Amino acid sequence: MPLVTSALDSAGIATLTLHDEANLNAMSEEMARDFRAATAALKAEPRLRAVIITGAGKAFSAGGHLAMLDAKRGLTAEQNRTQMMEFYRSFLDVLGLQVPLIAALHGAAVGAGLCLACACDIRIASRDTKLGFTFLKLGLHPGMGGTFFVPRIVGSSIATELLVTGRIIAADEALRIGLVSKVCEGDSLMSEASWVAKEILSCGPLATRQLIETLRPDPAQLQQALSREALCQSVNYGSQEFAEGLAAVKEKRLPSFAQG
Numbered sequence: 001m002p003l004v005t006s007a008l009d010s011a012g013i014a015t016l017t018l019h020d021e022a023n024l025n026a027m028s029e030e031m032a033r034d035f036r037a038a039t040a041a042l043k044a045e046p047r048l049r050a051v052i053i054t055g056a057g058k059a060f061s062a063g064g065h066l067a068m069l070d071a072k073r074g075l076t077a078e079q080n081r082t083q084m085m086e087f088y089r090s091f092l093d094v095l096g097l098q099v100p101l102i103a104a105l106h107g108a109a110v111g112a113g114l115c116l117a118c119a120c121d122i123r124i125a126s127r128d129t130k131l132g133f134t135f136l137k138l139g140l141h142p143g144m145g146g147t148f149f150v151p152r153i154v155g156s157s158i159a160t161e162l163l164v165t166g167r168i169i170a171a172d173e174a175l176r177i178g179l180v181s182k183v184c185e186g187d188s189l190m191s192e193a194s195w196v197a198k199e200i201l202s203c204g205p206l207a208t209r210q211l212i213e214t215l216r217p218d219p220a221q222l223q224q225a226l227s228r229e230a231l232c233q234s235v236n237y238g239s240q241e242f243a244e245g246l247a248a249v250k251e252k253r254l255p256s257f258a259q260g
Contacts, residue, residue: 004034006041012049013197014042016094018113020065021057027112028065029083032090039094049205050197051097053120054104054190055113063111063134070246072237081234088144088226091116095216098209100200104193105129106186110168115144118153121212123179124193125171126186131179132168138249139241139257141232148217148225154178 001019008014016038018025025031042048055061072080091112094101103117106126111134117123125131133150135142142163151159154177162169174180184192200208236242241257248255 002034002038003028003031004038006038008042008045008047011198011201012047013052013194013201014045014048014050015052015054016042018053018055018061023065024059024062024108025055025057025113026062026065027087027091027116028068029087031065032087036090036093039097042097048097048099049208050100050102050200051094052102052104052190052193052197053094053116054193055106057107059107060103060105060109060117060129061111061113062108063113066246066249069138069140069237073243073246075237077234077238080237081230084143084230084233085226088230092119092145092222092226095119098212100197100208100212102193102196104189105131105171105180106189110134112144112146115142115146115149118149118179119145121215122181122196124182124184124189124196125174125180126189127171127183128186129171129174129180129183130168131171131174132166133163134166134168136164137166137245137255139239139243139245139255140236141229143226143229143233145222145226145229147229148222152217 003020005017005019006014020026020031101120103120103123105117105123106129109117109129110132114131114133133142133146150163158177171183175183244257245255
């Protein structure tokens with residue numbers, strides 16, 4: 001079974017689902033390839049009017065896959081920089097779909113997974129969702145456009161606090177600060193996302209596409225941010241700081257970073 005599935009209903013609403021339940025839908029290079037392929041198929045679909053992105057099982061996404069991150073310690077900085085740019089693009093290519101993107105969040109929505117949600121136009125969360133930009137807890141600079149998308153959504157001050165602390169917040173706080181637009185009970189998450197999509201379908205399709213193009217970020221500015229993120233991460237992967245952060249996650253303890 002592919003790590004990303006796509007289903008398009010008769011009304012033109014597509015659902016992209018991350019499928020790696022055993023790893024809480026952590027984002028691997030295999031998932032990146034499947035996500036890009038699913039996005040490419042939707043680009044060729046003339047009936048497409050809206051896309052819901054969600055995760056199978058207990059979580060939206062737990063962020064980067066630990067095995068993938070561990071393997072990067074053995075690569076050169078340039079290899080990692082190049083691979084991270086490709087990794088980002090594989091997921092963020094979904095922005096090429098000129099229809100509204102709705103992220104339906106539940107369980108864990110952290111790290112790169114939460115950044116993917118922030119690339120979407122609308123975010124809805126179930127009440128059990130735990131959200132966090134946890135990169136610095138790993139000794140890793142944020143990636144997947146986090147430094148670009150998050151300030152645009154919640155403002156510079158709140159974005160800086162969330163990114164620099166890496167703290168986990170509950171869905172109610174995410175709603176209060178504007179990171180998500182709606183919080184619902186878990187069993188109604190997909191119906192709420194579908195309701196929003198159906199409201200979109202009641203609007204003019206051409207005008208909707210135009211508005212999405214107006215609201216979407218400048219591709220050149222996003223590219224600049226991604227380049228900076230990839231460069232920083234390429235340095236981090238070879239550092240002792242990242243090795244300690246990764247070890248702490250594996251051993252389920254707090255990291256002990258050297259000072260200075």
